[in-house]
Amino acid sequence: MSARSTYFNINTSPFWLMHLACFSAFFIEFSWWYVLLAVASYYLRMFFITGGYHRYFSHKTYSTSRVVQFIIAFMAQTSSQKGALWWAAHHRHHHKYSDMEEDIHSPKEGFWYAHMGWILSPENNATQYEYIRDLTRFKELVWLNEYRYMPVVVYAVAMFLAFGLPGLVWGFVIATTLLWHGTFTINSLSHTWGWQRYTTTDTSRNNPILALVTLGEGWHNNHHRFQASARNGFFWWEIDITYYVLKTLSLLGIVWDLRPVPQYLLDSNHESWIKNGTATIANAAEVAKQRVVVAAQSATQTASELAQTARTSVEEKVDVMKEKVDVVKEKLEESKEALAAQAGMLKESAKHQAEEIATKVENAVENALPVPKEKLA
Ligand SMILES: [Zn+2]
Ligand SMILES: [Zn+2]
Numbered sequence: 001m002s003a004r005s006t007y008f009n010i011n012t013s014p015f016w017l018m019h020l021a022c023f024s025a026f027f028i029e030f031s032w033w034y035v036l037l038a039v040a041s042y043y044l045r046m047f048f049i050t051g052g053y054h055r056y057f058s059h060k061t062y063s064t065s066r067v068v069q070f071i072i073a074f075m076a077q078t079s080s081q082k083g084a085l086w087w088a089a090h091h092r093h094h095h096k097y098s099d100m101e102e103d104i105h106s107p108k109e110g111f112w113y114a115h116m117g118w119i120l121s122p123e124n125n126a127t128q129y130e131y132i133r134d135l136t137r138f139k140e141l142v143w144l145n146e147y148r149y150m151p152v153v154v155y156a157v158a159m160f161l162a163f164g165l166p167g168l169v170w171g172f173v174i175a176t177t178l179l180w181h182g183t184f185t186i187n188s189l190s191h192t193w194g195w196q197r198y199t200t201t202d203t204s205r206n207n208p209i210l211a212l213v214t215l216g217e218g219w220h221n222n223h224h225r226f227q228a229s230a231r232n233g234f235f236w237w238e239i240d241i242t243y244y245v246l247k248t249l250s251l252l253g254i255v256w257d258l259r260p261v262p263q264y265l266l267d268s269n270h271e272s273w274i275k276n277g278t279a280t281i282a283n284a285a286e287v288a289k290q291r292v293v294v295a296a297q298s299a300t301q302t303a304s305e306l307a308q309t310a311r312t313s314v315e316e317k318v319d320v321m322k323e324k325v326d327v328v329k330e331k332l333e334e335s336k337e338a339l340a341a342q343a344g345m346l347k348e349s350a351k352h353q354a355e356e357i358a359t360k361v362e363n364a365v366e367n368a369l370p371v372p373k374e375k376l377a
Pocket of ligand 1: 094158186187191204220224
């Protein structure tokens, strides 16, 4: 698919129409309250993306109840970034193959492709259910994932009902469009702009500006180093608002079991690590481990695919043989019948001939006698 048709086609038209619709703000009398509304609507839903889609559904960095889990998924889906299960599956895939050939949003494919080309491409539209077996047992999440745009409509209508036309334009259209690009920076800018504290197998960076734009996700190099923690800002000076909100929710008992950053990643700062070499060794081991896991996975897959192919071809051959045997059986049956018919005919004609000969003998005997047979009696 050419670059132009990836970005501009009938399926991506709603995305671009939303951008166009942002200009409708010029037809409404300006007020700073509307700007505040857009900012609030942006950050409210950014929290559900980072704290929900990312730190809960993708990485399971804390626990919560089934009801709260549904509310999180619903609120995150008002962002119009497809379904919670779709998001989690694609994100797990990203961590598994970060910046490798399979990574669907590596900046190695081009900055704009990593930013939004990948999400606009129809080939990434399906939910990769094999990555989220732990989530598909919740039928309500699967249902919500299928009706991915329903929460978007609910949110837009709510904004309109609450704040009228400015609510729809500033609270929904502008806020949602900005929210797209704010979220997309994680895949584009967070893999190109900033610095790396940890040596990881990918291009992830730490960046305080992006951390403010994305409520803490800008500490992306930290996150790629250790994904299982509920916080991405590992140190107190790394502002991570998503974590502060999660921490508050845990004090209220709404979420629990926030998974911490392991002490060994905090104890030594990176420079001293590099000096004594532990980091290098630990990271090399980690890299090797990840590669082995990926290789093992693909080997198992290939093996099972080969086995499947072999099984199918054997089954097919057996079917063909069976058909042939049936044909032979049928032919045998037919020739048996034909032979029986022939034998019957032969028997019949032999009998007939024997009778004829008997009659002839009888006649001959009769003719040979000097007086008729009756007279002899
Ligand atoms: Zn990443
Ligand atoms: Zn992640």
